[in-house]
Amino acid sequence: MAAEDQSASVEIENEQPASTHAGLAGNTSSPATKAKKSSSKKPTPVKAALSPAAKASEKLAKLGLRKDMDFVLHLPMRYEDETEIVSMRDAAMRGGSTAQVEGLVTECDIQYRPRRQLVVTIADDTGQVVMRFLNFYGNQTKQMAVGVRVRARGELRHGFFGAEMVHPHYKIVNEGAPLATALTPVYPSGEGVPQALLRKAIANAMTRVNWRDTLSDARLAALNLQGFETSIRTLHNPPPDVDQYSLMEREHPAWERMKFDELLAQQLSLKRAQITRRSKGANALPVIGELSNAFLLNLPFSLTGAQEKVLAEIRIDLRQEFPMQRLLQGDVGSGKTIVAALAAAQAIDNGFQAALMAPTEILAEQHFRKIAAWLEPLGVKTAWLTGSLKKKEKEAANALISSGEAQLVIGTHALIQDTVQFKKLGLVIVDEQHRFGVSQRLNLANKTEAGKVPHQLMMSATPIPRTLAMTYYADLEVSVIDELPPGRTPIVTRVIDQNRRDEVIARVQAAGQEGKQVYWVCPLIEESETLQLQTATDTHAMLVAALPELNVGLVHGRLKPAEKQTVMGAFIRNESQVLVATTVIEVGVDVPNASLMVIEHAERFGLSQLHQLRGRVGRGAAASVCLLMYQGPLGGTAKQRLATMRESSDGFEIARKDLELRGPGEFLGARQSGEAMLRFANLETDQWLVEKARNLADDLLKNDPITVAAHLERWLGYKEEFLRV
Template identity: 40%
Template sequence: MNSSVFQTPIEYLRGVGLSRAGVLKKELQIALFEDLLNYFPYKYIDRTRFYKIKDIQPELPYVQVLARLTHFEILGEKHTRRLVAQAKDDTGIIELVWFQGVKWIEKTLIIGKVYVLFGKPGFFNGKAQMAHPEMELYNAEAQQRKGNLTLQPAYNSTEKLKQYSLDSKGIQKLVAGLLEQCLRDVHETLPLYIINRFKLTGRAEAYKNIHFPDDPAKLNEAIYRLKFEELFILQLKLLKNKLLHTQKFKGNIFQSVGDTFNNFYHHKLPFPLTNAQKRVLKEIRQDTQRGVQMNRLLQGDVGSGKTVVALMSMLIAIDNGFQTCIMAPTEILANQHYQTIKELIGDDFIEVALLTGSTTKKARNILHEKLENGELKILIGTHALIEDKVQFKNLGFVVIDEQHRFGVEQRAKLWRKNIVPPHILVMTATPIPRTLAMTLYGDLDISVIDELPAGRKPIQTVHFYEAQRLRMFGFMKQEIAKGRQVYVVYPLIQESEKLDLKNLEEGTEVMAHEFPLPDFRISIVHGKMSAADKQFEMNRFIKGETQIMVATTVIEVGVNIPNASVMIIENAERFGLSQLHQLRGRVGRGAEQSFCILMSHSKLSRDGRIRLDTMVKTNNGFEIAETDLQLRGPGNIDGTQQSGVLDLKLANIVTDQELLITVRRFVESIFEKDPYLAAPENQILNQSLRSKEEGLSWNKIS
């Protein structure tokens, strides 16, 4: 593509001008010729078929008719003024009506001529009718040239655009003008060997046929070509960036596994590692010996043991003379990591400190001093870690938990705290489907912990309707009688906070009646309580002083209580799949059988039913994530919105999975043979990358 032409501001396109350019920018973000070229139709209206008047049905969205104009007249006065005409073919008569532009249309009509009529059909008093039809004089040869006997593109417009005569038809005219003026400037972005290998249509041809297709086959070829290119350039950028990263960022070499690691592994580790944990540790160990900064994503379901892997990796860093840190998005998560690690290593092993917004000034000063002199080896905290005052002596290993909750700049600040950038391990408990990982984290190495620790029993999940509430209460009593504890979670959706609180309060009243003192005690936690009150209630539950924890928010129950064996989710249909899966993961932490009960109303939407059925059917986070991706689409999965990666115009990583995987493999094979894209046939790829350079890596961790 001749970038200089397509970078022209849209106001310079014939028929646009300043005022239309302003509204195009505001409403559709079309600022340049290139933006308009890539503003694709959302559907196509079949203009290849002519209907006979007798075959017209009112439910048809649009019809095209060839008919001779036999009569027209103006009826009514002022507000009721309208132009009514009749046209006929060999099967019947159709009435045509215009309420606007009457004077102008009257001048254009010629009785006795054959017209191509196109519009939405209707019936009035049993007669076929068309209001405000599009009309053109029929001339077989001219029609063929003008291409209205084809699939007609329909473009999304807005009320504001329509005020500037930029409805679908108006946008279509601008696109037609742009193609007429600039189609010859659309240059190829892919080498000939790729075009031939995948039987792709040419790029200029693809743009012509996606806007004005000659037939359905040409349209499909155009869509396939442009989807292929979109995914190909995306993967090219991500993998080139990954390659550049290994060349550009040197990393500290962790030579040995020393006493700290071995002491922990042989004397403190409370359970044997799973094969998956061992495999991931080995991958991390190999990364930290290459002399290149590690950039690895660690995926693992709730309770799969990611924190232990992170800790053991940090111990290797400590054995090699480096400091380490974990950054979590919330104080509760940071606290949880701190408690887990303290429990694992004990008090007499290595000093661990916690830094959050709640840390006192006095504690901060001590902590800063120990960090700077290298005495403090493990620091756990929130984004407080990236403050300029926090200075490490020798930071070598950084763990970022749920990194999509942090901005790129925030993460970059953390690794700049050392001359040689520290190794980066990103952890997520949200299983990411394979195709999403390929796009969202395409420039990272990915490790997966895909098995649960030995002795963990899969959580049994059931779905109960409101009518089965007494049965649910009976089950709760049985579990509490065995000495177990129960979570009851209500949804908290911002807009309906009052309603949710009311639900929680009413639910708690019913529960207090069903579970009377002194045998049963209930903790209540919700967003309207003070932090101190919340903590007090949480602690009662943690210590086992209360048997039931009723809460409104997901995060409040983010503590590890092995004795809690039942998770009841009220109004479960109001939660997303990933939320339901995360909540369920709060039980099943001990060796006992755990249960999750999904309570819902009997009337469920299609998506609501699929979500609850999926939860009952599987505990596999990756299966759940795949279903979630199909239900919600990639743009709504946690963290993808802000990443900018999935700004795909045509390709869809749910429906185009096969194409994405094919493209990824092919790009990998190109880099294996030609890592610098130096071969003559790959020069065109370098040019394509350069033209997209401004968005080289949206998701770069370091």
């Protein structure tokens, strides 16, 4: 009937927002309070009043609901069972669970202790339940007057006056009013968007939307999936005989279809973005010349088999006339930097510049010191560019870059500033790529000659589980260094209660006196009233007092870059034996003599971060130890994290567990530019769908561009743009 790009019109009635849901939309003050506040404000310019429908449309747009299909695909996050009434006596016996009760109002009062609240008591033949509203409208006292029949649903808990519900969903009903015959959907919402409005808007959109299935009957049969319209209608309006468990657990065939469609849209979009990038021209870098050969010959060690494998993959990519888009991942200490330096050498051999961008100055400086030490003796001119440089230093670096005299440029976000212009940029290397947004990486990639795109190598020391890489990095080629260089000593990890701090300090003292060095990592810089954690500054003062014979340094994110460099330089030269630090030392710091790490409040860190921190030790010949100090009692997730760290040193296993505990959104950082790529599929439980979606995406892109366009329009629409960079 209607095209899928049709904007949805919202129809709403003039109704009291509290008629079905009390305290909706997070109101934190009464109308009277709001009026009082507004009277004290300065006059503001008068704006044209919006109609109720326009206001509703504006609020819905903030949820990303603009077109009919947006509403249709705004699927329930859960369901409520309003199909039965429970007696108040039985409900009270179910304390802590959700129930629906019905009764007559026996009391309705506004109380002021401990704060202003509306307290309504309803009763049936078996008992009574108190409904408590901390946020409410004045007309609710009239609405729920004594003698009115109310049907309420919420979580029962035992309060001071017996069974009570706080902010239950309720409605005024007549005796014998019919019950719902199926589960009631509850949708993701926002401020000022009640469920009633969402349900009505979705129902309206479903009368207008184009229901044509983007997948043919033959494909659906081959994939054992049900139709699009059938699935959508089941999810929005579950039939009475639906399998409630499978629906609520998202295992119902209707959910499987939605998950598959979502995964297919993601695969199509990322793979199409890859095809688009490959259609752009890049400068081929075929020569493995004198610099590359001399570099390898001068290395004091041999590459591992894994390093040689990924280097061969990168060299093949760099020979092509379309831009390389490769993710190089490997565990902590696996030797990614040497591979990146060899890729840069290949670009320089072909007469082009290479740029390496890191997220922090400490990491950027680490790369600069190491790579410059390898390449400058071979005649390579390097440049260093960060935001902390003085104006003259920046101007000098920019001159070297724009003239092409600087063959290798290493720095931070400063590299993407408008004032930085490369003469002949052939390769971009981005370290810890998940810390940069898509637009930041794109800005650096655009700093080349018109019509050409530089090759890109993105590095990550956070190993990415296979299913996650297949899903979120379908547009990239992935190389994995799955082997550590010989000579790396295993790290023993111990979990220890902070009450044994004195024992830990004694161990630090012994290590320092033996000529070894120690990291002591804290999660905060200053005192926090909410978290009450030991801070880096306090810990530094404590260790200085406890270890007078040792030099104790302190580094954190609020130090000026020059101060950080001074502190880190002293630690690298073994002029200080203990370094108290925040997570600024998480990546890139390489001090082979450091063999003991203490992580304060380890229960507050994520798994990947703990693994990264632990990787700062074990880089020399000495046996290394990581002590994870925690403050009890520990929650279930914290226990799992610490147990995983104690039992495993395999970065890929740790990453898999981290994904399981945190989910892909937090795990991946800034790649998505703020847009959630998956709303329905779960990569832990739906791996079998990923393979199917991936295979169909390849087939459709080769053979059916019309279906590709229709499916992407339905599922992504305007949201596909951020995946194309």
